[in-house]
Amino acid sequence: MDTLRYSTIEATSSKFWMLLGGLALTILIGVLSAHHMEVEGHVISGMNNQIVWGLPHVFAIFLIVAASGALNVASIASVFGKAEYKPLARLSALLAIALLAGGLAVLVLDLGRPDRLIVAMTQYNFKSIFAWNIILYTGFFAIVGVYIWSMMDNSLKKYSKKAGLFAFIWRLILTTGTGSIFGFLVARSAYDTALLAPMFIVMSFAFGLAFYILVLIASYTWTDRPLGDLILNKLRNLLGIFIASILYFVAVYHVTNLYATEHHAIERFLLLDGGIYTLLFWIGQILIGGLIPLALVYMPQTKNCRKTLMVACAMVILGGIAQLYVIIVGGQAFPLEMFPGMEISSSFFDGEIGQYSPSIWEILLGIGGVAISLLLVTVGVAILDFLPDSLADNIVEVKK
Amino acid sequence: MNNVVTKAYKLLRKSKQVTDEPQTDQSKRSFVGGLVGASGLAVAPGVMLYETASAKPADEAVTNKIRWGMLVNVNQCTEDCNACVTACNDEHGLYPEEGSSTDSQWIRKLTVKDPSTENTKSFPVMCQHCEDPPCVDVCPTGASFKREDGIVLVNMHTCIGCRYCIIACPYKARSFVHEVLDNQLPSTPRGKGCVDSCNMCVNKIDAGENTTACAQACEKDGHQAIVFGDLNDSQSEISKRLKDFGGTQIRADLGLNTGVRYQGL
Numbered sequence: 001m002d003t004l005r006y007s008t009i010e011a012t013s014s015k016f017w018m019l020l021g022g023l024a025l026t027i028l029i030g031v032l033s034a035h036h037m038e039v040e041g042h043v044i045s046g047m048n049n050q051i052v053w054g055l056p057h058v059f060a061i062f063l064i065v066a067a068s069g070a071l072n073v074a075s076i077a078s079v080f081g082k083a084e085y086k087p088l089a090r091l092s093a094l095l096a097i098a099l100l101a102g103g104l105a106v107l108v109l110d111l112g113r114p115d116r117l118i119v120a121m122t123q124y125n126f127k128s129i130f131a132w133n134i135i136l137y138t139g140f141f142a143i144v145g146v147y148i149w150s151m152m153d154n155s156l157k158k159y160s161k162k163a164g165l166f167a168f169i170w171r172l173i174l175t176t177g178t179g180s181i182f183g184f185l186v187a188r189s190a191y192d193t194a195l196l197a198p199m200f201i202v203m204s205f206a207f208g209l210a211f212y213i214l215v216l217i218a219s220y221t222w223t224d225r226p227l228g229d230l231i232l233n234k235l236r237n238l239l240g241i242f243i244a245s246i247l248y249f250v251a252v253y254h255v256t257n258l259y260a261t262e263h264h265a266i267e268r269f270l271l272l273d274g275g276i277y278t279l280l281f282w283i284g285q286i287l288i289g290g291l292i293p294l295a296l297v298y299m300p301q302t303k304n305c306r307k308t309l310m311v312a313c314a315m316v317i318l319g320g321i322a323q324l325y326v327i328i329v330g331g332q333a334f335p336l337e338m339f340p341g342m343e344i345s346s347s348f349f350d351g352e353i354g355q356y357s358p359s360i361w362e363i364l365l366g367i368g369g370v371a372i373s374l375l376l377v378t379v380g381v382a383i384l385d386f387l388p389d390s391l392a393d394n395i396v397e398v399k400k
Numbered sequence: 401m402n403n404v405v406t407k408a409y410k411l412l413r414k415s416k417q418v419t420d421e422p423q424t425d426q427s428k429r430s431f432v433g434g435l436v437g438a439s440g441l442a443v444a445p446g447v448m449l450y451e452t453a454s455a456k457p458a459d460e461a462v463t464n465k466i467r468w469g470m471l472v473n474v475n476q477c478t479e480d481c482n483a484c485v486t487a488c489n490d491e492h493g494l495y496p497e498e499g500s501s502t503d504s505q506w507i508r509k510l511t512v513k514d515p516s517t518e519n520t521k522s523f524p525v526m527c528q529h530c531e532d533p534p535c536v537d538v539c540p541t542g543a544s545f546k547r548e549d550g551i552v553l554v555n556m557h558t559c560i561g562c563r564y565c566i567i568a569c570p571y572k573a574r575s576f577v578h579e580v581l582d583n584q585l586p587s588t589p590r591g592k593g594c595v596d597s598c599n600m601c602v603n604k605i606d607a608g609e610n611t612t613a614c615a616q617a618c619e620k621d622g623h624q625a626i627v628f629g630d631l632n633d634s635q636s637e638i639s640k641r642l643k644d645f646g647g648t649q650i651r652a653d654l655g656l657n658t659g660v661r662y663q664g665l
Binding site: 038040041042043047048049050052053111112113114116117119120123124125127128129130131134181184185186187188332336338339341342343344345346347348349350355 | 496498501502503504505508509510511512513514515525534536537538539540541542558559560561562563564566567568569570571572575576577578579580592593594595650651654
């Protein structure tokens with residue numbers, strides 16, 4: 001009774017097919033939106049020559065960051081030797097691949113020339129962190145794929161620890177690369193800081209774990225498999241630590257900027273009078289994505305309450321999207337400081353706050369990316385043994 | 401006839417191997433040029449029908465012996481004059497609508513005001529053709545590149561439209577083509593989904609004109625605020641002026657060594 005067994009979920013229920021159908025439809029709508037944007041050009045999006053990366057990039061980078069974070073659960077078992085996390089490792093790796101695939105799909109479909117993907121895959125400028133990321137993302141699929149194989153194939157089990165370690169190192173480099181997309185931008189006031197790389201790693205821990213917890217609870221509830229409080233409370237505590245870590249990095253980022261007079265303008269914009277960006281920062285990122293879920297996670301009254309945990313996870317995800325919106329769109333909206341201390345103007349909107357409101361096509365493409373991730377997980381758990389039959393407390397404890 | 405086509409094909413292959421110009425119509429132009437050249441050969445051996453002595457031969461690669469640059473004298477630039485912008489738009493087939501946030505603008509007049517003194521200056525800003533261009537650094541496919549003669553260009557065949565270069569450029573010099581274009585000029589290939597920017601009138605330079613549309617227009621209007629020339633040639637007008645009067649780089653703190661300099665900033 002107490003042994004750990006994995007099995008596929010029943011793919012015969014109407015609930016399963018409805019879920020699959022709903023996700024497939026959402027993906028289709030997203031792909032059609034992207035196609036429409038490609039045919040008509042980005043003129044039908046909310047983007048312009050001031051804000052060239054909009055909502056699709058927010059979704060894409062959120063999913064990519066969450067992907068590397070989702071793998072963390074597996075890493076805790078394989079790299080840090082916490083045996084109670086081992087039953088969770090397979091799903092963790094599957095979710096990591098699925099989230100990355102969803103994020104990359106959005107990123108590629110938002111290119112000006114998505115038809116030239118083959119160019120991006122074959123011609124590399126190795127000074128570009130973007131080019132490195134293409135290699136890191138592709139490598140992530142391969143490495144996590146091998147990791148999953150080593151966990152599932154008994155004859156390869158002895159290699160799973162090594163594969164897990166390699167995947168962990170790879171994912172750290174990968175998220176460093178994603179943060180560096182912004183960290184390496186020397187001319188933008190909101191970027192140009194090495195802090196963005198570790199901050200993105202911490203963000204990935206929280207976003208990925210929040211996604212993981214939601215998928216775990218949903219799949220166990222829908223398939224009527226036992227899921228004990230023991231493992232959920234471990235994940236809950238971990239989530240709290242990650243949320244607090246993000247708040248720490250965000251505080252360091254802003255306090256450092258506030259200390260230097262040259263950065264006062266961007267700080268004023270983000271924290272005080274940046275309109276939607278200020279609102280998203282304080283209400284979305286700090287309150288909804290940080291303080292409230294932190295309270296929900298650590299309040300003694302909410303211990304063992306799954307609904308509260310799920311609400312906290314959803315809030316971390318929403319707060320994460322808000323945070324990336326502030327970083328990506330807000331960072332571009334703040335005008336380039338070509339002549340610090342001067343007032344500049346031109347027909348090209350120099351010196352003005354960039355205007356952007358996402359179009360429906362961008363929103364549908366972004367949601368389509370999330371659906372791709374969820375569809376891959378749904379199909380994955382239906383065809384391969386990713387989920388343990390039971391994660392009841394006795395199973396998790398036995399493995400300790 | 402077969403002989404003519406073979407010769408034309410060889411010319412085309414040769415020009416494709418050595419040319420640094422990446423633009424869409426270059427190959428077509430080379431092919432047409434090749435055909436004309438081959439016809440010339442066919443009419444009478446040893447007799448050419450045209451002369452291109454002033455231009456660099458198409459099969460001669462550009463070298464780093466030359467570094468093209470521009471010097472903008474801010475004091476000679478007047479606020480109400482837009483001649484350089486209009487000339488650029490005409491030269492490259494850009495038709496930006498007033499107030500459009502999505503149309504390409506390769507050059508724009510910037511008004512810079514010192515709030516403490518009310519001192520106001522107006523001058524053109526375009527791609528600064530940096531020696532170490534951030535756009536080239538960040539481009540994942542190498543579509544953004546710098547020619548040996550210092551001109552920063554976008555290869556329209558390999559630009560995937562990721563727009564990273566636009567975010568990386570400290571001068572807001574690049575534009576993304578947001579919609580279908582049907583009015584491009586053969587000398588300036590552009591297209592939906594790709595990024596473009598000031599190409600320092602590479603079409604004129606490669607044709608041996610050795611000037612830019614903006615500099616020509618400025619001179620024609622009598623301001624002579626833009627001087628185009630070879631920064632590596634100490635005897636060129638631009639080098640002499642820079643030596644005598646100095647020149648400022650925008651965001652010199654970034655250490656990019658721009659090819660466009662400003663006098664009187």
